[in-house]
Amino acid sequence: MNRSYLFVPGNNPSMIQNADVFGADAVIFDLEDSVHVNEKDNARSLVRDYLATHPVLPKKIVIRMNAMNTPFYEADLNHLLSDRIDAILLPKARRDDIVLLTNIMKQICSKKRLIKPINIIALVDLASSLLEVESIVAIDGVEGVLFGAEDFASDMEIKRSETGEEIFYPRARIACACKAYGIEAIDTPYTDVLNDEGLIQDAQKAQGLGMTGKAAIHPRQIEAIHTVFSPSKDQILWARKVLQALKEAKDKGLGVFSLDGKMIDKPIIERAKTIIHKAHIYGSVTHDE
Amino acid sequence: MKIGIAGTLESNDVLITVRESDTLKIDIHSVVDLLFHDQIDAVIRKTLAEKKIDKIEVLCEDRGALDYTIRARLLTALKRMEAV
Amino acid sequence: MMNNSLGRKVSHPKPPFSGSESYRDKQRTRIPTKSQNAQPQFVTSLDRAFDLLHIRDHMTLSFHHHLRSGDFLINQVAELLIQKGISAIHLAPSSIFPQYLLGPLIDKGIVHHLYTSYLNGPLSQQIRSQKLKGDLIMQTHGGRARAIESGELQIDVAFLSCPVVDRQGNGSGAFGKSACGTLGYALSDMYYAKKVVLVTDTIVDRLDRFQFEGRYVDMVVQVPSIGDPKGIVSGTTRITRDPIGLKIATQTARILDHLGVIKEGFSMQTGAGGTSLATADQIRQLMLTQQVRGSFASGGITRHYVDMLKQGLFSKLYDVQCFDLQAVESYHQNENHIGISASKYGNPFEDHPIVNDLDVVILGATEIDIDFNVNVTTDSFGNIIGGSGGHADTAYGAKITVITSPLARARIPLIKEHVRTITTPGENIDILVTERGIAINPRRADLIDKLAGSPFNIRPIKDLMDLQHQISGIPHEILDGNHPVGYVEYRDGTIIDTLYCSR
Numbered sequence: 001m002n003r004s005y006l007f008v009p010g011n012n013p014s015m016i017q018n019a020d021v022f023g024a025d026a027v028i029f030d031l032e033d034s035v036h037v038n039e040k041d042n043a044r045s046l047v048r049d050y051l052a053t054h055p056v057l058p059k060k061i062v063i064r065m066n067a068m069n070t071p072f073y074e075a076d077l078n079h080l081l082s083d084r085i086d087a088i089l090l091p092k093a094r095r096d097d098i099v100l101l102t103n104i105m106k107q108i109c110s111k112k113r114l115i116k117p118i119n120i121i122a123l124v125d126l127a128s129s130l131l132e133v134e135s136i137v138a139i140d141g142v143e144g145v146l147f148g149a150e151d152f153a154s155d156m157e158i159k160r161s162e163t164g165e166e167i168f169y170p171r172a173r174i175a176c177a178c179k180a181y182g183i184e185a186i187d188t189p190y191t192d193v194l195n196d197e198g199l200i201q202d203a204q205k206a207q208g209l210g211m212t213g214k215a216a217i218h219p220r221q222i223e224a225i226h227t228v229f230s231p232s233k234d235q236i237l238w239a240r241k242v243l244q245a246l247k248e249a250k251d252k253g254l255g256v257f258s259l260d261g262k263m264i265d266k267p268i269i270e271r272a273k274t275i276i277h278k279a280h281i282y283g284s285v286t287h288d289e
Numbered sequence: 290m291k292i293g294i295a296g297t298l299e300s301n302d303v304l305i306t307v308r309e310s311d312t313l314k315i316d317i318h319s320v321v322d323l324l325f326h327d328q329i330d331a332v333i334r335k336t337l338a339e340k341k342i343d344k345i346e347v348l349c350e351d352r353g354a355l356d357y358t359i360r361a362r363l364l365t366a367l368k369r370m371e372a373v
Numbered sequence: 374m375m376n377n378s379l380g381r382k383v384s385h386p387k388p389p390f391s392g393s394e395s396y397r398d399k400q401r402t403r404i405p406t407k408s409q410n411a412q413p414q415f416v417t418s419l420d421r422a423f424d425l426l427h428i429r430d431h432m433t434l435s436f437h438h439h440l441r442s443g444d445f446l447i448n449q450v451a452e453l454l455i456q457k458g459i460s461a462i463h464l465a466p467s468s469i470f471p472q473y474l475l476g477p478l479i480d481k482g483i484v485h486h487l488y489t490s491y492l493n494g495p496l497s498q499q500i501r502s503q504k505l506k507g508d509l510i511m512q513t514h515g516g517r518a519r520a521i522e523s524g525e526l527q528i529d530v531a532f533l534s535c536p537v538v539d540r541q542g543n544g545s546g547a548f549g550k551s552a553c554g555t556l557g558y559a560l561s562d563m564y565y566a567k568k569v570v571l572v573t574d575t576i577v578d579r580l581d582r583f584q585f586e587g588r589y590v591d592m593v594v595q596v597p598s599i600g601d602p603k604g605i606v607s608g609t610t611r612i613t614r615d616p617i618g619l620k621i622a623t624q625t626a627r628i629l630d631h632l633g634v635i636k637e638g639f640s641m642q643t644g645a646g647g648t649s650l651a652t653a654d655q656i657r658q659l660m661l662t663q664q665v666r667g668s669f670a671s672g673g674i675t676r677h678y679v680d681m682l683k684q685g686l687f688s689k690l691y692d693v694q695c696f697d698l699q700a701v702e703s704y705h706q707n708e709n710h711i712g713i714s715a716s717k718y719g720n721p722f723e724d725h726p727i728v729n730d731l732d733v734v735i736l737g738a739t740e741i742d743i744d745f746n747v748n749v750t751t752d753s754f755g756n757i758i759g760g761s762g763g764h765a766d767t768a769y770g771a772k773i774t775v776i777t778s779p780l781a782r783a784r785i786p787l788i789k790e791h792v793r794t795i796t797t798p799g800e801n802i803d804i805l806v807t808e809r810g811i812a813i814n815p816r817r818a819d820l821i822d823k824l825a826g827s828p829f830n831i832r833p834i835k836d837l838m839d840l841q842h843q844i845s846g847i848p849h850e851i852l853d854g855n856h857p858v859g860y861v862e863y864r865d866g867t868i869i870d871t872l873y874c875s876r
Contacts (some may be wrong), residue, residue: 013358014301015469017844018617021808041368042295045361053357219616272803300783321784323754325849353783355845 001231002026003213004222005186006030009034010043016050019058019099022219026060031076032091041070044079051084070096081108083116087143095132102288120141123255125151130170137181145174146182164205175210187214203228207232231275243271293370296362303354310346317327317369319351336363379795383868385860393769393801396865401722404524405562413590414757420653422594423453423541426568430461432529437559440545446572447532448474448581454483461485465526467558472630473871485834488526490760497757500858501875508720509859511750514726516864517767521561531566532561534599534806538573539580542587547705549575551600554695554704555712556584563589571728572769574599606697612654613647615750617808624649625806634733635659642672643735645696648777650677660686671727679703691727693718721864723820729771735775736764740792743835745799745814746794747776750861753785755853755875761796765864768801780841788838794861795870810837851874
């Protein structure tokens with residue numbers, strides 16, 4: 001599970017070549033909103049050549065293509081689909097578009113003889129997208145949903161607020177749908193870049209509803225996002241206790257057991273295992289000791 | 290006269306202007322000229338060779354761009370020139 | 374020509390560098406302090422002062438740079454030297470900013486030798502084109518004080534601008550229309566120059582607190598204005614917003630925390646650049662969280678340090694230079710904001726120079742090599758863009774010396790096989806923090822041990838150099854010419870490197 005997705009504007013060499021430095025779990029090279037309509041061709045070339053030749057690259061690479069109702073997306077796919085990328089982020093994601101996109105990608109990947117499968121992350125930023133989220137997550141090849149609150153609020157003609165009550169419902173619905181299909185639910189970026197406290201609270205709201213990660217629009221946001229979406233010290237301690245108790249129960253030949261007066265059954269054991277697993281993967285980047 | 294322009298004069302970027310010509314002319318102005326001139330020249334030539342272009346005028350105004358940036362901006366400038 | 378202990382060729386009569394500890398084998402020598410007066414002479418023009426002092430050929434004239442790029446005095450003296458046809462002058466301004474119009478003095482052969490701790494601007498070109506008849510000697514702040522007190526740098530007349538002077542000739546920089554704060558760089562000049570001239574635009578009856586002592590002052594010149602306040606404070610000193618700089622700052626603060634540096638009573642110094650201030654800010658936050666009170670911070674002081682003093686995060690500030698108005702104000706009002714002389718700051722022969730009490734110093738570099746030698750004197754093209762200032766002094770004295778820098782700036786790599794100019798020897802440099810990794814000097818087995826198993830991305834310095842080469846390519850080596858145009862004088866008076874003409 002990737003906790004942070006850092007957006008990097010696709011026409012900015014300074015930012016592109018530093019993309020890997022900040023320790024984000026994934027980087028989204030953007031060909032869409034952060035690139036002017038007259039510079040789409042520049043951005044495609046730049047991101048492609050960077051990915052093809054740069055000696056250090058981010059751990060996970062996502063390309064945000066232009067939406068399928070624009071004249072840009074085909075060139076985006078033709079230029080950027082390669083063995084270097086892990087996923088394509090589709091804005092204004094609708095179920096039918098994703099099916100179409102999957103087919104187009106198959107054709108291009110086949111023509112280019114690409115071996116590594118490239119997945120899709122659906123950017124849900126419209127009311128109509130949200131309504132289709134259950135069928136979107138069910139499509140083979142969709143590895144995650146990114147929630148875009150600013151465009152969503154625009155589409156809904158509602159105001160965005162600091163506390164985010166207006167996006168509680170889409171966050172929860174997306175989190176549930178993604179959980180049901182075992183894929184990632186990525187929260188919208190927090191736009192007040194200098195407000196560290198605000199970012200943490202916003203991220204905690206998303207995490208509290210079951211979202212698995214958050215987009216970042218500035219490198220300084222990454223660490224706080226990692227802290228929120230990584231298991232806490234307390235959680236890790238608890239998980240270790242559970243697994244230790246499990247081991248002891250097994251040694252005694254016991255099937256079920258209790259810990260601190262509570263029955264520990266399979267879902268709880270699985271939860272504990274997931275926490276330890278995450279703690280290991282993230283171990284080097286959190287400052288939880 | 291067909292020309293194509295791509296890139297910017299921001300730090301780490303390059304502004305490439307290509308112009309139709311009946312000779313091959315490469316003009317490099319770089320803030321790191323004394324350190325990387327040959328390398329910048331080589332990237333430009335290699336990219337032109339790939340595109341089988343041997344007659345063109347390239348003006349390169351460089352602010353410390355890496356190879357991939359020079360190549361990308363040049364390719365875009367060439368495309369833009371063709372699209373005119 | 375012979376090689377010094379770092380393998381650099383030097384051909385100066387002064388001894389070659391032989392290690393940063395070699396000063397311990399030498400004795401402190403001091404010439405007698407200058408003659409004292411009951412009362413200085415008061416005049417109302419520099420021209421008159423020139424005549425009264427018989428400024429003539431072959432004299433050594435000195436200046437301080439506390440008014441920075443807003444200084445009027447040095448340009449006025451330059452103008453007078455030209456007007457009066459004086460020649461073969463040795464000029465010893467403690468720093469040279471681009472706004473100091475010394476170019477004609479070099480062209481016309483009026484100035485033969487230049488002694489300074491910092492040089493930036495068009496003079497670099499002239500000197501590298503061999504227009505200077507004599508040598509450029511680049512010193513450290515502490516080393517300049519040592520050179521003056523020992524008589525190596527014999528000053529005939531010290532022209533010292535001074536914001537406020539009283540009727541007894543005492544002088545202060547703490548307040549007044551051209552207030553610049555502490556005047557610490559000028560104190561050695563005041564004690565040892567043959568003649569001391571204070572140049573001021575504000576005369577008062579009596580100063581109760583002052584740094585320039587009237588008994589050493591021969592003359593006070595009153596002029597309409599000694600400088601432009603806008604140029605005096607070096608502009609807004611701001612914490613960087615660049616994400617790379619912020620990452621470096623955060624990593625630096627954390628590694629120092631891990632090493633146990635940030636603890637009750639610790640002391641530190643940083644530069645005043647954007648990344649340095651970001652690092653100081655990160656350390657400040659750690660100090661607040663851990664409720665640590667440091668003993669002192671030193672160096673060029675900005676409002677960020679003034680705030681930390683006010684917040685009780687440090688007990689004292691030892692100030693060598695005020696960089697902004699808040700620092701000037703704090704120096705004036707706060708008795709724990711203490712101005713110190715360049716000698717007490719960094720002269721290796723002082724009993725307890727401040728630099729020796731530093732737990733950590735955080736510095737910059739234009740280049741660093743795989744032996745950890747640092748260059749802050751020239752850039753990768755060979756231009757003279759700075760000079761040690763307090764770099765070599767603090768690097769020697771501090772228990773831990775950290776260099777912070779990105780691996781490359783606009784494609785120009787930081788790490789070389791050999792730096793073009795050695796300002797500070799590698800033996801005094803402990804840690805390099807870049808955005809792509811941290812290198813520890815192999816000499817510091819203690820730090821390597823403490824950091825073993827830690828989450829920091831620690832790499833051999835050569836690996837970081839190779840990594841940047843992979844990213845940006847290996848730069849063409851820009852060779853210097855063969856003719857020396859100057860020398861880098863280490864704080865103990867030995868020659869650590871040579872400056873060459875351009876090819």
